[in-house]
Amino acid sequence: MSAGEGGLDVPRAAGVELEGVTKSFGPNLALDGLSLDVPAGEFLVLLGPSGCGKTTVLRLVAGLEEPTRGVVRIGDQVMNGVDPKERDVAMVFQSYALYPHLSVRRNIEFPLRSRHVDARERMRLVAEVSSALQIGSLLDRKPAEISGGQRQRVALARAIVRRPRVFLMDEPLSNLDAQLRVEMRAELVELHQRLGSTILYVTHDQVEAMTMGDRIAIMNHGVLQQVDTPEKVHDRPANAFVAGFIGSPPMNILAGVVEPVTGDTAPARSPTPADRSVGGTDAGALVSVGMPGGSIPLGGPLAEAVLSRGLASVIVGVRPEHVSIDPAGSLAASVTLVESLGHERHVVCRLEAGQLVVARLAAREAVPRTGERVSLSFSAEHLQLFEPDTEARIDV
Numbered sequence: 001m002s003a004g005e006g007g008l009d010v011p012r013a014a015g016v017e018l019e020g021v022t023k024s025f026g027p028n029l030a031l032d033g034l035s036l037d038v039p040a041g042e043f044l045v046l047l048g049p050s051g052c053g054k055t056t057v058l059r060l061v062a063g064l065e066e067p068t069r070g071v072v073r074i075g076d077q078v079m080n081g082v083d084p085k086e087r088d089v090a091m092v093f094q095s096y097a098l099y100p101h102l103s104v105r106r107n108i109e110f111p112l113r114s115r116h117v118d119a120r121e122r123m124r125l126v127a128e129v130s131s132a133l134q135i136g137s138l139l140d141r142k143p144a145e146i147s148g149g150q151r152q153r154v155a156l157a158r159a160i161v162r163r164p165r166v167f168l169m170d171e172p173l174s175n176l177d178a179q180l181r182v183e184m185r186a187e188l189v190e191l192h193q194r195l196g197s198t199i200l201y202v203t204h205d206q207v208e209a210m211t212m213g214d215r216i217a218i219m220n221h222g223v224l225q226q227v228d229t230p231e232k233v234h235d236r237p238a239n240a241f242v243a244g245f246i247g248s249p250p251m252n253i254l255a256g257v258v259e260p261v262t263g264d265t266a267p268a269r270s271p272t273p274a275d276r277s278v279g280g281t282d283a284g285a286l287v288s289v290g291m292p293g294g295s296i297p298l299g300g301p302l303a304e305a306v307l308s309r310g311l312a313s314v315i316v317g318v319r320p321e322h323v324s325i326d327p328a329g330s331l332a333a334s335v336t337l338v339e340s341l342g343h344e345r346h347v348v349c350r351l352e353a354g355q356l357v358v359a360r361l362a363a364r365e366a367v368p369r370t371g372e373r374v375s376l377s378f379s380a381e382h383l384q385l386f387e388p389d390t391e392a393r394i395d396v
């Protein structure tokens with residue numbers, strides 16, 4: 001197989017499949033029964049906290065590790081036991097891993113030389129990829145003579161020039177400053193559209209995941225939590241972990257005790273139109289979720305879901321944009337911090353039990369001062385519920 005056939009635009013993408021993959025390092029279980037099917041041409045983001053097993057997934061696909069159990073396939077071929085060199089994948093790391101003594105050109109050419117691609121073809125491919133990544137003027141410099149962002153492009157160019165069947169990218173942008181990261185994010189998405197390649201992209205940054213991935217696979221402690229489009233993981237998180245990981249700031253997760261709403265606990269004043277939007281009595285709340293400092297009323301379908309399951313306690317998820325600072329609110333808190341982002345403000349509040357809840361307000365809304373005692377209300381129609389034991393989503 002020659003690396004030089006066709007230009008950059010010819011897709012050579014292959015799908016990747018992991019089936020029941022478990023990986024232990026001695027007593028350490030890094031991956032636990034992971035099954036994941038990535039179709040050819042997909043940009044799949046692996047997202048999760050540090051240590052959840054993301055890098056291990058890439059290393060298993062690359063052949064740098066072998067699974068303890070389970071099967072890894074690339075393009076329908078079983079890869080277990082296949083040498084990394086035979087897998088035809090390219091890995092891009094956070095640390096660019098360029099050869100410091102070689103010029104940019106020689107760095108990019110490196111995989112072509114190892115495959116004995118002839119000099120003319122090498123020239124052509126390097127010219128093509130370096131112009132696509134806007135590093136054509138840097139080819140004679142050494143890595144030490146270019147910026148971090150340029151080094152990252154060189155590392156990408158070296159991967160792209162091989163036109164591998166699969167790209168494996170391990171937090172490739174995390175060493176860049178914020179502005180360059182935004183630029184490179186857009187460029188990688190464009191590049192993916194242009195090359196039609198399969199990309200497994202690892203990040204712990206949920207904004208990167210949401211903006212880049214066709215789908216996002218969210219992991220925790222070596223276990224796949226959900227794999228879905230960015231919209232689905234945001235709007236319909238499979239469990240409380242995903243809910244609390246996605247969003248900026250992420251969803252507030254509040255556990256409480258299911259309490260019937262009686263005449264005593266319902267607001268004494270007559271309902272106002274605002275009650276409808278905050279799930280007050282007028283919206284037909286049958287139960288509320290109690291916690292130190294007050295409760296969160298649940299509207300009709302949510303209350304029914306809790307009652308029909310006979311739950312004594314439940315986990316409520318509410319996004320910061322659906323929390324209001326409201327004198328008629330149902331939960332007492334004190335303001336810990338007000339973060340101003342220009343167009344919006346994040347009011348970080350502490351509940352009586354010590355937990356933090358973030359309310360996201362438009363810049364024009366009045367904000368309380370740090371230390372002030374406030375009441376919080378919750379937009380009833382936007383509340384989500386999770387099982388108290390499994391933390392799985394309760395569909396209503």
Ligand SMILES: Nc1ncnc2c1ncn2[C@@H]1O[C@H](COP(=O)(O)OP(=O)(O)O)[C@@H](O)[C@H]1O
Nearest residue numbers: 025028029030049050051052053054055056057
């Ligand atoms: N070579 C190794 N030896 C022992 N433990 C390892 C090794 N590689 C990874 N681990 C462990 O496996 C888990 C997953 O690691 P990793 O895949 O690097 O996580 P992530 O990339 O999500 O931060 C961690 O607990 C890590 O300490």
Ligand SMILES: [Mg+2]
Nearest residue numbers: 051054055056
């Ligand atoms: Mg890692």
